[in-house]
Amino acid sequence: MTPPKTAETSVPVHPLLAQRWSPRGLDATHALDERAVQALLEAARWAPSANNSQPWRFLVGRRGDDTFTRLLGVLAPGNRSWAHAASALVLVAAQTVDDAGRPRPWALFDAGQAVAVLSVQAEADGLSVHQMDGFDTDAARHEFGLDAELTPLVVLAVGRHDPHAKLPDPLAARERASRSREPLEALLLAAPGAASRAA
Amino acid sequence: MTPPKTAETSVPVHPLLAQRWSPRGLDATHALDERAVQALLEAARWAPSANNSQPWRFLVGRRGDDTFTRLLGVLAPGNRSWAHAASALVLVAAQTVDDAGRPRPWALFDAGQAVAVLSVQAEADGLSVHQMDGFDTDAARHEFGLDAELTPLVVLAVGRHDPHAKLPDPLAARERASRSREPLEALLLAAPGAASRAA
Numbered sequence: 083m084t085p086p087k088t089a090e091t092s093v094p095v096h097p098l099l100a101q102r103w104s105p106r107g108l109d110a111t112h113a114l115d116e117r118a119v120q121a122l123l124e125a126a127r128w129a130p131s132a133n134n135s136q137p138w139r140f141l142v143g144r145r146g147d148d149t150f151t152r153l154l155g156v157l158a159p160g161n162r163s164w165a166h167a168a169s170a171l172v173l174v175a176a177q178t179v180d181d182a183g184r185p186r187p188w189a190l191f192d193a194g195q196a197v198a199v200l201s202v203q204a205e206a207d208g209l210s211v212h213q214m215d216g217f218d219t220d221a222a223r224h225e226f227g228l229d230a231e232l233t234p235l236v237v238l239a240v241g242r243h244d245p246h247a248k249l250p251d252p253l254a255a256r257e258r259a260s261r262s263r264e265p266l267e268a269l270l271l272a273a274p275g276a277a278s279r280a281a
Numbered sequence: 282m283t284p285p286k287t288a289e290t291s292v293p294v295h296p297l298l299a300q301r302w303s304p305r306g307l308d309a310t311h312a313l314d315e316r317a318v319q320a321l322l323e324a325a326r327w328a329p330s331a332n333n334s335q336p337w338r339f340l341v342g343r344r345g346d347d348t349f350t351r352l353l354g355v356l357a358p359g360n361r362s363w364a365h366a367a368s369a370l371v372l373v374a375a376q377t378v379d380d381a382g383r384p385r386p387w388a389l390f391d392a393g394q395a396v397a398v399l400s401v402q403a404e405a406d407g408l409s410v411h412q413m414d415g416f417d418t419d420a421a422r423h424e425f426g427l428d429a430e431l432t433p434l435v436v437l438a439v440g441r442h443d444p445h446a447k448l449p450d451p452l453a454a455r456e457r458a459s460r461s462r463e464p465l466e467a468l469l470l471a472a473p474g475a476a477s478r479a480a
């Protein structure tokens with residue numbers, strides 16, 4: 083039985099956000115057509131960014147093509163064990179320096195925004211995204227000839243969730259576990275009062 | 282007349298993503314109740330993050346309260362000129378170091394994800410978010426006693442878009458301008474072929 087994965091929130095949030103999670107169990111028979119990939123990238127493209135700098139870059143491989151195979155090859159073995167069933171693997175990099183050589187301090191932040199909206203679009207399209215930071219960034223740099231101003235951040239496994247997919251055991255247990263988050267209070271910063279400021 | 286602000290995409294993307302933009306013209310009479318603020322924060326809370334580290338922190342002021350006034354005070358004057366009409370100002374910080382002192386390389390990236398999903402929730406609730414990097418981070422650190430492991434990133438102006446709001450002139454022109462993005466092709470990294478890899 084599929085466990086309940088919907089976020090437990092104190093007030094309702096939009097279903098596309100509440101229902102999104104990051105399964106590893108993906109349908110190895112599902113294929114993403116060009117149009118579906120394009121919808122994900124268009125969503126990311128229209129994310130907000132500092133001064134509209136759009137510092138996000140994507141390298142897309144679809145299962146069966148050469149880029150997919152090479153992206154799979156740079157993943158940590160633990161990720162390779164399930165991500166081979168993804169319909170697409172997407173390397174996400176941030177352009178941390180602009181064309182004039184000036185640093186872009188919000189590049190990582192903005193790349194995160196692009197990936198988050200890509201993930202919302204995926205959810206709307208009945209797809210799931212699992213972000214992996216477990217990959218060899220040096221190997222990715224070398225394999226794909228990434229410029230120095232690009233910082234590889236994550237590889238996205240995009241596919242159709244399959245609750246019956248076979249996963250190696252520690253991952254299978256994590257797949258069944260409830261989702262959890264810190265309580266909301268733990269995320270809130272308190273503004274010290276005027277008195278303590280003066281102290 | 283309000284200009285069309287819907288994203289121009291080669292394939293349709295979800296309306297919550299296509300219609301989101303970052304207005305400066307906000308309704309100075311609109312108030313956000315506690316429940317609406319909570320929905321935004323719950324959405325952010327359930328964003329994905331590296332190893333579920335949840336490195337995002339929020340300081341929320343609602344128009345009329347002390348925190349709002351103090352957040353307004355650390356904004357660049359150009360932002361203060363319109364952001365005073367926001368219903369809430371939210372300082373977003375990333376926790377770039379964990380409790381054991383280890384760096385969190387994905388903290389900025391993940392904080393960006395949290396802000397993006399907060400913005401999707403806002404759109405779903407008929408609210409708009411304008412992210413500002415134009416603020417005095419040192420002043421914010423001092424004013425709110427932020428720990429060293431927190432990196433203040435942006436202040437969000439959250440409110441209800443008012444197309445008739447008066448804005449100072451350069452901002453009024455930007456408010457009327459079409460939205461634009463790089464062409465999708467410019468965001469795609471090409472995988473060099475096996476031949477060039479061998480070279």
